[in-house]
Amino acid sequence: MGRPPCCDKIGVKKGPWTPEEDIILVSYIQEHGPGNWRSVPTNTGLLRCSKSCRLRWTNYLRPGIKRGNFTDQEEKMIIHLQALLGNRWAAIASYLPQRTDNDIKNYWNTHLKKKLNKMQTNSSDQENHHRSRGSNSSSSSETAMSKGKWERRLQTDIHMAKQALCDALSLDNKSIILPELSPSVTANPNSQIHQQSVIPPPPPGPPQISHSTTTYASSAENIARLLPNWINKPPKSSHTSSESIGTTQNSVKEQFPSPSSEGFETSLQAGLNNNSNYSNNSDVSHSISPETTSLFQDESKPNIENAQLPPLCFLEKWLLEDATAQEHEDNLMNLSFEETDGLFD
DNA sequence: AATCATCTCAACCGCGCTAGA
């Protein structure tokens, strides 16, 4: 017995989504909440398969998605986490709440992989050169300089990450749900049971300017513009699968409130009162209600899985331990200074 | 200006997993 196709191939539309389709989808989710994707095409009349609807929502229409260039901080996070977790993009994405796994995966494949390869090549070349010429060459001093530069940056980053984690932890130490070691989970590293866990606050940095405001597909704010009421009408979440989602999220919200919800609300109001800001700001999280964010962000955003227990502990250890962590860091990042030398210049 | 090559990223595909009947 073969696996049935997720959708009937005949009469199912493929390819880029149109604004009209997006509006239909968002309206439906606004009404019924995300989830029960199977029924979405049926109930909306969209000629899309459920998967496509879910993907569109998760990767583009979902509030709270940051688009545009990755910051240095994010880049480093991704590199570190990739070294830690491998190509487990969903797990990596859970550490970058504003980014989707698809986005991170694309960024890794198109930018970071090349960058690292290049750096590795350069560093090995440099190393050979260095070995053949001795340690007092100009290249070695350059290396030392950039190494020091990198080291300082790294320390700053670690400090910032540490600070962020400490802030998060200090909100309510008891509220952090430590992953439980249920037998099924420990036995199954690929378990899809998502556990709300410590999600670091978004990395600092200026709001991203969307690089693709001209192309429809990548501008979720278009939908926000098209649906101005969206921000004022949090979706009902009572009669669909989102009920349980909402419950979970509420409890999560109570247990682990958004670190910046107050400031967020203020900026939100400012954003709402200023349509130009609203439309120019690619950071969609600024153009939605906090309720909407809290409702949806956790729902469709992959969270730290139980399976991430070792890496999470690892990360926590890494971030929290001081002197002893230094040794770990080298192993954790799996990137020598040479390899990453100049990577973020 | 035209053509070709390369890059980017939105979207698709197939598989694995879980829950429920």
Added chain:
DNA sequence: CTCTAGCGCGGTTGAGATGAT
């Protein structure tokens, strides 16, 4: 226990954008 529906994840594709010649 088996089967099925539904969902999430990671790998891959391909159309459009961009750069080079």
